[in-house]
Amino acid sequence: MEVWSNLGSIMAAVIFIRTMAKEYLPPEFYGFLSKSLRSLIGIVSSHISVVIEENDGMKVSEVYEAVQTYLSVRSCSAAKRLKLKKPQHNKEFTFSMARNEQIAEEYEGIKVWWVFHSSERKQQIMFSWNSTSEEKRYYKLTFHKKHKHIIFDQYLPHVMAEAKTLEIRSRYRKIYTNQSNSRDYEYRNRVWTPVVFDHPATFGTLALEPELKQDIMEDLQRFLRGEKYYRQVGRAWKRGYLLYGPPGTGKSSMIAAMANFLDYDIYDLELTQVKNNTELRKLLFTTTNKSIIVIEDIDCSLDLSDRKKKKKPQKDGEEDEKPSKPGKPDERESNEDSKVTLSGVLNFTDGLWSCCGSERLFVFTTNHVDRLDPALLRSGRMDKHILLTFCTFGAFKILARNYLSIEDHELFPDIGDLTEAAQMTPADVTEHLMKMADHPSRALENLIQALREAKERIATAALKGISEENASATEGQV
Known part of the structure; x- marks a missing residue:
C-alpha cells in the first residue's frame, strides 16, 4: 500500500478528528489527542x-x-x-x-x-x-x-x-509508425507506435557497385561528424536522401542498412494517415534525434507531382488522353480525408519546424522521380540523389557471395555479358539464386537462362516499338 500518495486525505481526516474531539471529548483527553495529532501532522508535512x-x-x-x-x-x-x-x-x-x-x-x-x-x-x-x-x-x-x-x-x-x-x-533499434492502433496503454496516447527493428541488411550485404556503396558510406560518416560544421554555417543538422529507381532495386534494404550503419531509429511516415499539415508538423516535432524519417513511394502517397506538368482544365467534350483502367483507381484518390499539401511536405523537410531536433536524416523513395515537383528535390530538402538501378555484374557478385557463398565461378563471365542487356532487378536475381542455393552451379545456369529470356523480351519489345513507329510514319505519309 502506498505510504505518501494520499497526504491531502490524511490531513483532512486529522483536521476533522481534531474538530470533533474538541467538541465532544473531555479537556484532558483532548489535550493528549491534540498533541498526538500535531506529531502526526509534523510527520506528514515533513515530506x-x-x-x-x-x-x-x-x-x-x-x-x-x-x-x-x-x-x-x-x-x-x-x-x-x-x-x-x-x-x-x-x-x-x-x-x-x-x-x-x-x-x-x-x-x-x-x-x-x-x-x-x-x-x-x-x-x-x-x-x-x-x-x-x-x-x-x-x-x-x-x-x-x-x-x-x-x-x-x-x-x-x-x-x-x-x-x-x-x-x-x-x-x-526501433521502427516507429504513425498508424497508431496499439491497445497497449503504454503507447495508446502517443502519435508514434514503436516495434523492435531487427533488419539484417548492412552495406556489406547490399547489392550495389562498390564505388557507389563507398560514396554513400563516406557521405554518412561526414554527416555524423558534422555537428560543429552545420552549426558554423547556420544550417540544421539534418540531411535529405532521395532513393529512386525501378521496383525491386533495394530501396528499403538501403534504408535498413543506413539505420544499422548509423545506429539510428526509423520513423516510417505513412502520409495517407496524416489529416493535415498541422498534424504533419506534430509528427515531426515528436521524433527523436539520431533518427531516420522515411516516406516510401512518395509519388503514390499524395499529389506531389510537378506543378508545371499538370494537365490544363479540359474543355467540354474533351476526354482524358489516358483514361484510368477499370478497378485501378489512383492510389492518391483513396486519401480523400487527408489535407496535407505539397507546401506542408516542403516545410516538413526544410521549414522552421524541421529544425526542432538535430542529427536526423530524411529519406524519400520513389519509382518515378520525374513525376515529383522540382521544389521537393532541390538541395536542402533532398541533398543527395541515389539511383538504384538494375542488377550490374558488380552487384551480382555480392549476391553470389551472400546467397551461394562463392566468390568466383566459370559461369561468371557469361553472367557478366548478360546483366546489362537483361535489365533484371537485384530482387529477381536473388529469387533465382535462392531456388538452388544448395547447388551453386545449377543456380547460376538457371540464372543465365532467365537473363537470356529477359534479354530476348527486351529485344522483341524494342523491335515491336520500331515497327509501330514505322507503321505510324507510313500512315502519316499516306
Whole structure:
C-alpha cells in the first residue's frame, strides 16, 4: 500500500478528528489527542513529493523515460507487483512497476519512495455519442524535505545518468509508425507506435557497385561528424536522401542498412494517415534525434507531382488522353480525408519546424522521380540523389557471395555479358539464386537462362516499338 500518495486525505481526516474531539471529548483527553495529532501532522508535512508526468507538451518527457528505465531494474527486487514484457526479437524480459505500486530505496543514507500512478479518463467527443479514453501516467518521488537539495542536486542527476547507462547497455533499434492502433496503454496516447527493428541488411550485404556503396558510406560518416560544421554555417543538422529507381532495386534494404550503419531509429511516415499539415508538423516535432524519417513511394502517397506538368482544365467534350483502367483507381484518390499539401511536405523537410531536433536524416523513395515537383528535390530538402538501378555484374557478385557463398565461378563471365542487356532487378536475381542455393552451379545456369529470356523480351519489345513507329510514319505519309 502506498505510504505518501494520499497526504491531502490524511490531513483532512486529522483536521476533522481534531474538530470533533474538541467538541465532544473531555479537556484532558483532548489535550493528549491534540498533541498526538500535531506529531502526526509534523510527520506528514515533513515530506514532500515530486511528480514526473509522462507528457511534456507534445513530446514524451525525457525525465519520465529515464525514471522508467531506472526503476525497471530496481522494481524486479523491490516491487510486489510487476508488469512483464518481452519485446519482439529481444532476448531478455523487461519489467516495470504495476499501477499504484510503490518501491523504496536509499541514496547516501536518505530514504526515498517511488510510486507509479496510472488513471484513465474518458472524454466525450463533441457532437457525438462516442467517447475516447485518455490515460494519465506519472511517477511520484517522496522524500524528507530536509534532504531536498541532495535529492535535486545529486540523486536526480544520478537517476538520469544511471538510466542512460542502462539504455546503452540494453539498446535495440526501433521502427516507429504513425498508424497508431496499439491497445497497449503504454503507447495508446502517443502519435508514434514503436516495434523492435531487427533488419539484417548492412552495406556489406547490399547489392550495389562498390564505388557507389563507398560514396554513400563516406557521405554518412561526414554527416555524423558534422555537428560543429552545420552549426558554423547556420544550417540544421539534418540531411535529405532521395532513393529512386525501378521496383525491386533495394530501396528499403538501403534504408535498413543506413539505420544499422548509423545506429539510428526509423520513423516510417505513412502520409495517407496524416489529416493535415498541422498534424504533419506534430509528427515531426515528436521524433527523436539520431533518427531516420522515411516516406516510401512518395509519388503514390499524395499529389506531389510537378506543378508545371499538370494537365490544363479540359474543355467540354474533351476526354482524358489516358483514361484510368477499370478497378485501378489512383492510389492518391483513396486519401480523400487527408489535407496535407505539397507546401506542408516542403516545410516538413526544410521549414522552421524541421529544425526542432538535430542529427536526423530524411529519406524519400520513389519509382518515378520525374513525376515529383522540382521544389521537393532541390538541395536542402533532398541533398543527395541515389539511383538504384538494375542488377550490374558488380552487384551480382555480392549476391553470389551472400546467397551461394562463392566468390568466383566459370559461369561468371557469361553472367557478366548478360546483366546489362537483361535489365533484371537485384530482387529477381536473388529469387533465382535462392531456388538452388544448395547447388551453386545449377543456380547460376538457371540464372543465365532467365537473363537470356529477359534479354530476348527486351529485344522483341524494342523491335515491336520500331515497327509501330514505322507503321505510324507510313500512315502519316499516306
